[in-house]
Amino acid sequence: DAKTTQPNSMESNEEEPVHLPCNHSTISGTDYIHWYRQLPSQGPEYVIHGLTSNVNNRMASLAIAEDRKSSTLILHRATLRDAAVYYCILRDEAGGTSYGKLTFGQGTILTVHP
Amino acid sequence: KAGVTQTPRYLIKTRGQQVTLSCSPISGHRSVSWYQQTPGQGLQFLFEYFSETQRNKGNFPGRFSGRQFSNSRSEMNVSTLELGDSALYLCASSLAKARAGGLVNEQFFGPGTRLTVL
Numbered sequence: 001d002a003k004t005t006q007p008n009s010m011e012s013n014e015e016e017p018v019h020l021p022c023n024h025s026t027i028s029g030t031d032y033i034h035w036y037r038q039l040p041s042q043g044p045e046y047v048i049h050g051l052t053s054n055v056n057n058r059m060a061s062l063a064i065a066e067d068r069k070s071s072t073l074i075l076h077r078a079t080l081r082d083a084a085v086y087y088c089i090l091r092d093e094a095g096g097t098s099y100g101k102l103t104f105g106q107g108t109i110l111t112v113h114p
Numbered sequence: 115k116a117g118v119t120q121t122p123r124y125l126i127k128t129r130g131q132q133v134t135l136s137c138s139p140i141s142g143h144r145s146v147s148w149y150q151q152t153p154g155q156g157l158q159f160l161f162e163y164f165s166e167t168q169r170n171k172g173n174f175p176g177r178f179s180g181r182q183f184s185n186s187r188s189e190m191n192v193s194t195l196e197l198g199d200s201a202l203y204l205c206a207s208s209l210a211k212a213r214a215g216g217l218v219n220e221q222f223f224g225p226g227t228r229l230t231v232l
Contacts, residue, residue: 034220042223042225043118043204043206043223043224043226044157044204044206044221044223045222045223046220046221046222049220087157093219098170099208099210099219100145100146100147100162100164100169100170100206100208100210100221101147101159101162101170101172102147102149102157102159102206102221103159104149104156104157104158104159105156106156107156
């Protein structure tokens with residue numbers, strides 16, 4: 001699995017936007033970019049995913065660089081509830097047999113200040 | 115729709131014993147994956163079961179095994195427990211199939227089973 005690099009930690013103030021970066025310079029053409037987050041004392045939860053185009057959903061936006069070697073998860077207005085560890089994960093979806101496997105890195109610990 | 119459930123939530127065992135953890139996926143989900151989370155190694159993939167067959171396997175010793183039943187419920191077993199097996203064991207389920215317009219297949223995680231080995 002291709003490797004991702006994320007900052008160990010980031011801080012934000014409540015109600016401000018947060019941009020969480022992820023580098024994946026060895027990404028392959030069939031790798032989808034997935035973001036999960038893990039709130040304290042909970043299992044991880046899906047946030048968003050994309051392949052080439054920028055994506056938006058009710059939780060966040062995903063901006064993917066044109067060369068796909070990096071991406072940014074955008075939380076438009078951080079809340080205290082968004083304090084979590086955010087994981088950027090690449091998953092090879094060629095062949096359709098790897099859907100059940102996620103390779104987690106160390107992630108970014110996001111602290112949100114009131 | 116009910117989420118992924120795991121039982122038990124907490125477990126204390128001693129070295130050398132064996133343990134079985136259970137996971138009930140979201141209704142309709144055919145894939146069940148297991149992960150181990152420790153402070154030192156983070157979240158590591160153990161294995162995935164799909165339609166009662168192990169489809170993917172992580173880099174863990176043979177003491178770690180699992181199975182999936184016809185109703186998609188899954189169990190994982192750890193034999194001859196070691197102190198280093200103390201961890202949070204997470205189960206996740208997914209549809210594991212492509213949908214029109216793109217692949218979604220997000221994994222839904224349970225709350226985990228906290229295993230302590232003394």
